[in-house]
Amino acid sequence: MIFLTRFDGTEVVVNSDLIVTVEKIPDTVVTLTTGDRIMVKERVEEVVARAAAYRHRVLQGPGVRADAQDIAAALGGHAGAPPAPPTGRKDS
DSSP states (O other), X not given: OEEEEBTTSOEEEEOGGGEEXXXXXXXXXXEETTSOEEEESSOHHHHHHHHHHHHHHHHHOTTOOOOHHHHHHHXXXXXXXXXXXXXXXXXX
16 A cells, blocks of 8 residues: 545555556546546656555565665655564564
């Protein structure tokens, strides 16, 4: 799931697995497999980068620690980014 911003300033969370195309016509339009089209403020390159970062995290599998900063960056600096999952290690 990736966070995107509509032109009215509202945030929308999109399942990146449902993205068919991302076009610049002249604004960025995300087309989903459902046929829905969402116009967003982010540039095409940013939408692609967020989707790729999300896919990368998913393919790493469970138990792989992600830094909170990496998660926030992948979410576009979203203030509500989840904290990094616990690693089970104790730092000394």
